[in-house]
Amino acid sequence: MKQLEKELTVNNPNGVHGRVASHLARIAGAYDATVHIVYGKTAIDCNAILDVLSMGLVYGTRLKIRTGGREMKKAMAEVEQLFSRREDP
Amino acid sequence: MPRTLYGIGASPGVVVGRILVLRRHTRRAGWYHLPPQQVDLEVARFRQAAAMAEDELVRLRSQFAAELADSMSIIDSHILMIHDRMILDCSIEIITEQKINAEWALAQALLRIKKKFDRIADPYIKARYNDIKYVADRVFGLLSGRETDELTAAGEQVIVVAHDFSPEEAIRMRSENILGFITEKGGVTSHTAIVARSLGIPAVVGIEHITMDCASGDTVILDGISGRVYLDPTPDQRSRFLENEKRQRASSEELDFYTYLDSETVDGYRVRLAANIEMLDELDSVLRYGGEGIGLFRSEFDYFSRGGEPDEEVLLATYRQLLETLAPMPVTIRTLDVGGDKFSKYVHADGACYDYERNPAMGLRSIRFSLREPALFKTQVRAMLRASVYGHLRILLPMISSLEEVRRVKEIMDGVRHELTRDHVPFDSRVEIGIMIEVPSTVIMADTLAAEVDFFSIGTNDLIQYSLAIDRGNEYVAHMYEPLHPAVLRMIRQTVDAGHANGIEVALCGEMAGEAMTAAVLLGLGLDELSMRPPAIPHVKRLLRNSCSRQLAELGEQVLQCRDGHEVREFLASYLPWFYPQEFGEP
Numbered sequence: 077m078k079q080l081e082k083e084l085t086v087n088n089p090n091g092v093h094g095r096v097a098s099h100l101a102r103i104a105g106a107y108d109a110t111v112h113i114v115y116g117k118t119a120i121d122c123n124a125i126l127d128v129l130s131m132g133l134v135y136g137t138r139l140k141i142r143t144g145g146r147e148m149k150k151a152m153a154e155v156e157q158l159f160s161r162r163e164d165p
Numbered sequence: 166m167p168r169t170l171y172g173i174g175a176s177p178g179v180v181v182g183r184i185l186v187l188r189r190h191t192r193r194a195g196w197y198h199l200p201p202q203q204v205d206l207e208v209a210r211f212r213q214a215a216a217m218a219e220d221e222l223v224r225l226r227s228q229f230a231a232e233l234a235d236s237m238s239i240i241d242s243h244i245l246m247i248h249d250r251m252i253l254d255c256s257i258e259i260i261t262e263q264k265i266n267a268e269w270a271l272a273q274a275l276l277r278i279k280k281k282f283d284r285i286a287d288p289y290i291k292a293r294y295n296d297i298k299y300v301a302d303r304v305f306g307l308l309s310g311r312e313t314d315e316l317t318a319a320g321e322q323v324i325v326v327a328h329d330f331s332p333e334e335a336i337r338m339r340s341e342n343i344l345g346f347i348t349e350k351g352g353v354t355s356h357t358a359i360v361a362r363s364l365g366i367p368a369v370v371g372i373e374h375i376t377m378d379c380a381s382g383d384t385v386i387l388d389g390i391s392g393r394v395y396l397d398p399t400p401d402q403r404s405r406f407l408e409n410e411k412r413q414r415a416s417s418e419e420l421d422f423y424t425y426l427d428s429e430t431v432d433g434y435r436v437r438l439a440a441n442i443e444m445l446d447e448l449d450s451v452l453r454y455g456g457e458g459i460g461l462f463r464s465e466f467d468y469f470s471r472g473g474e475p476d477e478e479v480l481l482a483t484y485r486q487l488l489e490t491l492a493p494m495p496v497t498i499r500t501l502d503v504g505g506d507k508f509s510k511y512v513h514a515d516g517a518c519y520d521y522e523r524n525p526a527m528g529l530r531s532i533r534f535s536l537r538e539p540a541l542f543k544t545q546v547r548a549m550l551r552a553s554v555y556g557h558l559r560i561l562l563p564m565i566s567s568l569e570e571v572r573r574v575k576e577i578m579d580g581v582r583h584e585l586t587r588d589h590v591p592f593d594s595r596v597e598i599g600i601m602i603e604v605p606s607t608v609i610m611a612d613t614l615a616a617e618v619d620f621f622s623i624g625t626n627d628l629i630q631y632s633l634a635i636d637r638g639n640e641y642v643a644h645m646y647e648p649l650h651p652a653v654l655r656m657i658r659q660t661v662d663a664g665h666a667n668g669i670e671v672a673l674c675g676e677m678a679g680e681a682m683t684a685a686v687l688l689g690l691g692l693d694e695l696s697m698r699p700p701a702i703p704h705v706k707r708l709l710r711n712s713c714s715r716q717l718a719e720l721g722e723q724v725l726q727c728r729d730g731h732e733v734r735e736f737l738a739s740y741l742p743w744f745y746p747q748e749f750g751e752p
Binding site: 090091092093094095097098099101102124125126127129130132133134162164165 | 296
């Protein structure tokens with residue numbers, strides 16, 4: 077299956093906290109696409125908010141985003157935008 | 166018995182009222198084994214509770230719509246958590262595998278999540294475990310059949326006290342008659358704080374044990390600015406408080422009158438009252454409130470507002486406008502005062518990025534960062550020096566801790582001056598260079614440092630934090646943050662004496678300068694300039710104009726004799742009303 081992968085940095089000073097994580101899940105739900113965070117050895121499905129939170133992704137963390145499915149490009153674009161912002165979604 | 170409790174002011178405003186204490190009963194989940202035929206029913210019971218909890222949240226969300234956007238996104242994340250496999254699937258798995266009741270299974274699932282979160286170092290993300298607990302608590306509640314809403318029982322206007330509120334609870338309270346919130350847990354970024362601020366309701370957080378210390382029906386005065394809560398105030402305190410309120414409202418007009426008067430005592434002793442600002446938009450208010458210059462311009466805004474390092478021209482434009490607007494009054498610009506971690510994105514001197522720091526207050530920040538990134542710093546210095554021809558510029562170096570740093574900064578500045586001269590770019594050669602006194606080592610070495618610089622500016626917020634070893638954001642120790650600690654007062658005095666012995670000015674910028682009681686003390690300690698948020702200027706000016714120099718000096722001597730912060734406050738409570746009945750009430 078074709079997939080997209082991009083390396084991103086967490087720009088929100090508070091890291092990936094509740095509101096950021098729930099926004100990720102919303103993106104994953106809004107498109108016909110899968111969204112995974114790849115960090116260290118694990119790949120986490122962004123639909124699982126507690127998994128995402130429990131990774132403890134702080135400000136400045138570099139990670140990879142992997143999207144797949146019919147609308148993987150759109151999903152990736154929105155995730156990129158989310159990670160580039162300093163403000164809470 | 167009247168008592169004062171100290172917490173963290175989380176949402177501004179002062180209210181008096183009776184309290185309603187909400188006790189969150191820690192739900193202990195009983196354990197029981199299920200007969201095999203019961204397991205499916207138990208799973209269904211659990212699913213139903215989870216679905217009901219979700220419905221509740223969805224309903225709450227739709228009731229309060231878009232006006233509270235911040236709080237809404239918190240609820241969204243709670244809705245997602247209910248669905249999460251770590252809660253839903255995991256609990257169901259435990260029910261079916263161990264054949265036990267849903268409450269116990271949920272408690273086990275929660276424990277596993279907690280273990281994961283305990284490993285997270287970042288305190289903010291770690292604290293999200295509390296959200297998960299709220300969500301689980303709702304499901305617990307539904308499983309055990311409660312759903313009485315304690316809050317709706319309150320008919321009169323109350324101040325609500327609890328260990329902590331979930332955002333849902335706090336939002337629901339809007340429909341009730343809520344005067345204020347007090348919680349045991351939390352800092353200024355807690356949900357209670359965020360929701361309270363978005364609802365415009367005063368709140369104090371981080372008062373340990375308050376749910377034990379008081380009972381529903383007690384009267385309190387809640388001050389969401391200072392973080393103080395006065396329990397069972399005496400009728401006297403209460404009326405003084407109400408009077409204070411009235412007076413503050415009435416006096417704002419009367420204070421206009423002070424805007425154009427000189428800031429001096431009846432016998433002509435002058436103290437410059439300047440403004441702390443960080444954006445050009447605030448220049449208007451500096452002039453409106455009669456500021457005699459800027460004692461602290463925080464220069465960070467330009468570095469973060471456009472998501473990239475600003476070039477020299479951008480900085481020059483900002484500094485020029487500042488200086489031109491206020492000329493000939495002095496404008497003190499503080500060089501960049503942030504931690505290196507804020508720059509991980511675009512500044513790399515050696516290709517490395519700056520990591521998350523365990524202890525940023527003592528890490529790579531302020532002048533340390535500037536000296537590590539000389540190119541960035543030189544750009545700022547060049548912009549400042551080029552702007553210096555448009556007014557009276559003073560450059561302030563933050564977080565200096567040793568002479569070595571001052572000398573290195575001066576070398577860089579000399580280099581920049583040399584370049585400007587070579588390129589025939591005009592600048593004012595008389596620009597004053599000063600240092601922040603906020604690290605205790607600089608107080609002790611103030612006599613030596615005074616010979617090297619043109620002025621001192623005491624930054625009390627950090628000086629207090631560093632010298633008393635208190636992090637104000639920490640709920641357990643915030644009450645020990647005491648600006649009137651004699652150690653702090655003596656350090657201020659020592660700095661003033663060292664500066665004056667070397668013929669340089671000593672200013673002070675920090676919250677202390679803008680509050681009537683602490684400002685009165687500072688006027689007594691001989692500072693040459695107090696810099697504060699602009700609206701505070703007329704208040705302090707009135708204090709000064711109602712004083713005479715001898716009396717101020719006496720006040721300064723008296724507070725230095727006190728043995729602890731409590732004694733200082735007691736002394737001031739009896740002393741100040743005699744001299745300043747307008748501010749502190751008739752004695």
